[in-house]
Amino acid sequence: MIKKDKLGFLNINTTLYHTRISCKFENRKPYQPADPRIILSFIPGTVLDILVKAGQDVNKDEELMILDAMKMQNKLRCSMDGRVKSIAVKKGDKVSKGTVLLELE
Amino acid sequence: MPLNKKIRELQEKREKVLLGGGEQAIEKQKAMGKRTARERIMALLDANSFNEYDLFVEHDARDFDMDKKSLPSDGVIIGSGTIYGAPVAIFAQDFTVAGGSLGLMHSRKITKIMDHALKMRMPLIGINDSGGARIQEGVNSLAGYGEIFFRNTISSGVIPQLSVILGPCAGGAVYSPALTDFVFVVDNISKMFITGPEVIKTVLGEEISMEDLGGARVHSEVTGNAHFFALSEEECFDQIKKLITFIPWNNGQKAKMLEPGEPRPEYNINKIVPEDPTLPYDVKDVIRAIVDNSDFFEIMELYAKNIVIGFGRMGGRTTGFVANQPLEMAGVLDVDSSDKAARFIRYCDAFNIPIITLVDLPGYLPGVDQEHAGVIRHGAKVLYAYSEATVPKLTVILRKAYGGGYIAMSSRHLRADFVFAWPSAEIAVMGPEGAANIIFRKEIMSSDDPEGMRKQKVEEYKTKFANPYVAASRGYVDAVIEPSETRKFLMHSIEVSQNKDVTMPQKKHGLPPF
Numbered sequence A: 001m002i003k004k005d006k007l008g009f010l011n012i013n014t015t016l017y018h019t020r021i022s023c024k025f026e027n028r029k030p031y032q033p034a035d036p037r038i039i040l041s042f043i044p045g046t047v048l049d050i051l052v053k054a055g056q057d058v059n060k061d062e063e064l065m066i067l068d069a070m071k072m073q074n075k076l077r078c079s080m081d082g083r084v085k086s087i088a089v090k091k092g093d094k095v096s097k098g099t100v101l102l103e104l105e
Numbered sequence B: 001m002p003l004n005k006k007i008r009e010l011q012e013k014r015e016k017v018l019l020g021g022g023e024q025a026i027e028k029q030k031a032m033g034k035r036t037a038r039e040r041i042m043a044l045l046d047a048n049s050f051n052e053y054d055l056f057v058e059h060d061a062r063d064f065d066m067d068k069k070s071l072p073s074d075g076v077i078i079g080s081g082t083i084y085g086a087p088v089a090i091f092a093q094d095f096t097v098a099g100g101s102l103g104l105m106h107s108r109k110i111t112k113i114m115d116h117a118l119k120m121r122m123p124l125i126g127i128n129d130s131g132g133a134r135i136q137e138g139v140n141s142l143a144g145y146g147e148i149f150f151r152n153t154i155s156s157g158v159i160p161q162l163s164v165i166l167g168p169c170a171g172g173a174v175y176s177p178a179l180t181d182f183v184f185v186v187d188n189i190s191k192m193f194i195t196g197p198e199v200i201k202t203v204l205g206e207e208i209s210m211e212d213l214g215g216a217r218v219h220s221e222v223t224g225n226a227h228f229f230a231l232s233e234e235e236c237f238d239q240i241k242k243l244i245t246f247i248p249w250n251n252g253q254k255a256k257m258l259e260p261g262e263p264r265p266e267y268n269i270n271k272i273v274p275e276d277p278t279l280p281y282d283v284k285d286v287i288r289a290i291v292d293n294s295d296f297f298e299i300m301e302l303y304a305k306n307i308v309i310g311f312g313r314m315g316g317r318t319t320g321f322v323a324n325q326p327l328e329m330a331g332v333l334d335v336d337s338s339d340k341a342a343r344f345i346r347y348c349d350a351f352n353i354p355i356i357t358l359v360d361l362p363g364y365l366p367g368v369d370q371e372h373a374g375v376i377r378h379g380a381k382v383l384y385a386y387s388e389a390t391v392p393k394l395t396v397i398l399r400k401a402y403g404g405g406y407i408a409m410s411s412r413h414l415r416a417d418f419v420f421a422w423p424s425a426e427i428a429v430m431g432p433e434g435a436a437n438i439i440f441r442k443e444i445m446s447s448d449d450p451e452g453m454r455k456q457k458v459e460e461y462k463t464k465f466a467n468p469y470v471a472a473s474r475g476y477v478d479a480v481i482e483p484s485e486t487r488k489f490l491m492h493s494i495e496v497s498q499n500k501d502v503t504m505p506q507k508k509h510g511l512p513p514f
Helices: B003-018 B023-031 B037-044 B063-068 B104-120 B139-155 B171-179 B197-204 B210-214 B216-223 B233-246 B283-288 B335-350 B368-372 B375-388 B403-408 B432-439 B441-446 B450-465 B469-473 B483-496
Strands: A007-012 A015-020 A038-040 A045-050 A063-069 A072-077 A082-087 A100-104 B051-053 B076-083 B086-093 B124-130 B161-170 B182-186 B191-193 B228-230 B297-299 B307-314 B317-324 B355-361 B393-402 B418-421 B426-428
Touching (some): A015 B432, A063 A100, B037 B076, B086 B104, B104 B139, B124 B171, B139 B171, B182 B216, B197 B210, B283 B307, B307 B335, B335 B355, B375 B403, B393 B483, B426 B432
Parallel strands (some): B161 B182, B161 B191, B317 B355, B355 B393, B393 B418
Antiparallel strands (some): A038 A100, B051 B076
């Protein structure tokens, strides 16, 4: 009594099952390992201050930026020793979670 | 003053208050496609059964010119009545009065009827239609919410609590429905969120409509916050009434029995499940082939469709059904379906409703997203809920029962009272392909024709293990039955389980993985 509409295949333990595939499963994002060279906003907020310039040498744990979020001034620290390659935002920008803020090299 | 004059005075006072926020506000409410709070109560309860309390309650706020404002009944209607004769306590927020905003007296009215419902051990229905906290009343309105949440929590598992979202329900207010057993929403009318679209826009610059952020569909399909979705208030009230017929009035009782009836003949149980375990079918048809009058009342129909939950009757007795749905995502257990099933199992256990579990699943959904979303913790909820439940637990293995999925789905090992399996059942540690690849890896790899050898070994494994008889030989399955015998076996099992008595070790409470 089922309509044979939009059936796909799902692989569970090397067996292919004929079944409907949910939107959530189809739209899932492929996994990508975290890259320490890319500083992302961990929370939505507003860029309050940028403490470094492009081309500047930076050390691990050095403060890079202040992100105002949830009524708190959050300090974003450097993930590694290196140099600031580029800054993708400017003071006052509103950013959502996961936005690229700064790239290191 | 003579008595009849006093009576007239009462009538006049009533009439004034009964109009709520006045005709203009009522017109506005209607323009939004909404009924007034009082109309809603009348539509839901049996005719002439509503007794209203606290009609003349008023706020006594002074700040911000509130002392000059009169808010009839303080924006909420409370009382009790009946639904098909079952007693219910009810409150309905009146959006026409100050946007249904919650002040101290408004909240005191709600907590009064909540206390009443708990004391009298009767179901509580809350109709939410409110702009949120009454800002002018400051921390008093926060206190009001807190008092409501506390009562929701202590009443949980004692009396059924139903929340009906018929308008906005935003900010802290959403936590009362979230703490209750069942949440009803109506398309284009219900709106639930912690922070609204305006805040999200100011803080993040993200634009989203109210409907896309927290509309009825979103909560029914995506978040899982709502249990029943309706296209109109009328349909929503029908759902509530139907639910009330299935559940007991409190945790000390069983649901009322109805006249039993046979399933409809068009649901031919022998012809629903395909033999090939990789082919789908609609497991709801199996349920309909088993329950009285083929009447299955599904809960959370649109969320995590790979598991089906809901109520039906067996020989007139309310029974909860949990069934893997091979039609959707092959019926796998994943984060969402585990959460959905576990909560329902605990509901049935709290309210003395036997559980029938229909098993046909290939296992847990593989994937980085699932693992990182905590499928271990969420999947464990199913094990916990089944193990902890002391109501009669009946299991029918229709087809696949592989690996962890077999254990989780109300297996003998989690103390199912009766486990039945159809001849088509495949109870094994994993599917034949996967198992053969592991067990016979050497033979397959060293063969001149690996693919041929693999196929041969898969067949070998299938014949030997892809059946119910290995489990039956250990007593893990109580009986291998023909599909057409299913209803008979289940009815009998429920009948003989009526006086089931299990004592669990004394504890304050367990620690389910949530």
